[in-house]
Amino acid sequence: MTLRLYSTLGREVRELRPVAPPEVRIYVCGVTPYDVTHLGHAFSYVQFDALRRYLHYKGFKPKYVQNITDIDDDMIMVSKRQGGRPIPEIRDENDAIFRADLDRLNVLRPHVYPRATDHIPQIIEATEAIIRNGCGYVVDGDVFFEAANFPGYGKLNGVTIAELAKRENPESKREWKKRGPLDFLLWQRTEPDEPSWESPWGPGRPGWSIECTAMSTTHLGSQLDIHGGGSDLVFPHHENEIAQAEVMTGQAPFCGFWMHNGMLQLEGVKMSKSLGNLVLARVLMQEFDPDHLRLYLLSHHYRENADYHSYGLPALGARYEQLMLAVRAESAPAEPSAVLRAKWEAAMDEDFGLPQALDVLDEAAVRVLHGTAEPGEQQLLREALSVLGFAFAGSPGPANGHLSPDL
Numbered sequence: 001m002t003l004r005l006y007s008t009l010g011r012e013v014r015e016l017r018p019v020a021p022p023e024v025r026i027y028v029c030g031v032t033p034y035d036v037t038h039l040g041h042a043f044s045y046v047q048f049d050a051l052r053r054y055l056h057y058k059g060f061k062p063k064y065v066q067n068i069t070d071i072d073d074d075m076i077m078v079s080k081r082q083g084g085r086p087i088p089e090i091r092d093e094n095d096a097i098f099r100a101d102l103d104r105l106n107v108l109r110p111h112v113y114p115r116a117t118d119h120i121p122q123i124i125e126a127t128e129a130i131i132r133n134g135c136g137y138v139v140d141g142d143v144f145f146e147a148a149n150f151p152g153y154g155k156l157n158g159v160t161i162a163e164l165a166k167r168e169n170p171e172s173k174r175e176w177k178k179r180g181p182l183d184f185l186l187w188q189r190t191e192p193d194e195p196s197w198e199s200p201w202g203p204g205r206p207g208w209s210i211e212c213t214a215m216s217t218t219h220l221g222s223q224l225d226i227h228g229g230g231s232d233l234v235f236p237h238h239e240n241e242i243a244q245a246e247v248m249t250g251q252a253p254f255c256g257f258w259m260h261n262g263m264l265q266l267e268g269v270k271m272s273k274s275l276g277n278l279v280l281a282r283v284l285m286q287e288f289d290p291d292h293l294r295l296y297l298l299s300h301h302y303r304e305n306a307d308y309h310s311y312g313l314p315a316l317g318a319r320y321e322q323l324m325l326a327v328r329a330e331s332a333p334a335e336p337s338a339v340l341r342a343k344w345e346a347a348m349d350e351d352f353g354l355p356q357a358l359d360v361l362d363e364a365a366v367r368v369l370h371g372t373a374e375p376g377e378q379q380l381l382r383e384a385l386s387v388l389g390f391a392f393a394g395s396p397g398p399a400n401g402h403l404s405p406d407l
């Protein structure tokens with residue numbers, strides 16, 4: 001069957017057609033490692049890991065890039081709060097914890113894991129191109145993107161510039177210098193005690209969105225197939241990325257599919273560092289197997305705003321045990337069931353319908369344990385769970401000692 005995915009751009013489910021098949025170019029926004037990461041991050045990266053694995057299973061060759069935002073307002077704020085502690089120390093400490101969590105969850109490592117601070121020359125080149133192409137302007141060492149000069153601004157959100165201007169905008173800075181309310185910084189002057197780099201406009205540092213544009217185009221080219229991230233990034237971050245990239249390269253669309261995962265909530269409230277309502281994956285994995293937590297995260301559709309409750313993981317215990325026992329049960333050798341494969345793929349191929357696909361596998365596990373399974377059902381069950389990244393099913397990945405990003 002054909003894999004169909006939902007794209008926020010256009011608000012529709014359609015067939016995945018890569019720019020340069022069989023390669024699928026994937027960029028997923030990474031973390032800003034100024035503090036610990038939480039279960040909401042795990043939800044996003046486990047979901048995109050499963051998608052990457054399924055693409056490989058379908059015969060594609062995914063190239064997966066996930067960045068580190070290691071210079072921005074939050075990194076500088078934490079550095080100052082900690083008495084001027086070097087930002088690289090803060091970054092490396094939190095990144096090591098984050099990567100260890102994902103390794104335990106058997107998340108494949110990115111093919112490329114770029115840092116914003118390693119791409120300052122590319123960021124400056126991108127900014128120069130945007131100025132040259134009529135959408136950037138300089139004011140006293142700051143460089144702004146002029147949103148009104150990009151005709152497609154607002155298309156990702158499906159609204160007009162006037163409507164976007166009414167929304168809360170975390171990239172709205174230095175209002176007194178801007179020509180329009182939606183203009184945003186590509187390059188910004190720094191204070192004397194802040195990290196800075198030389199540029200044609202004087203010492204400064206990058207704006208937020210230009211970092212991702214420079215890193216994605218450097219490592220994946222001018223057009224991407226899938227851009228992933230949380231739904232909280234649709235505006236302004238991803239709207240800005242489209243504008244920057246299409247002005248910079250002159251090619252459209254910048255990305256074929258914008259896939260946004262929902263926000264993991266804690267009893268009805270979005271989980272976030274600023275609210276302090278964090279549930280940490282590493283704490284949960286002290287009590288529950290990593291595969292148990294992975295099953296919980298994949299049992300929700302990637303676009304769902306899942307609501308975490310303390311009873312959620314224990315309630316999933318019987319389901320988890322059932323799948324493990326069915327995979328490990330003795331059976332006669334057989335080719336994986338074509339009938340079961342078709343049912344599982346039908347669910348997966350319709351906007352990556354993991355909850356429905358897992359239901360299909362649950363039913364097969366029951367038949368295996370009751371001795372009523374058709375020949376090859378257990379073999380397909382094991383294969384499918386391996387594709388979904390479960391270490392107990394033999395899936396390659398860090399949890400099974402497979403540290404290479406390539407399957």
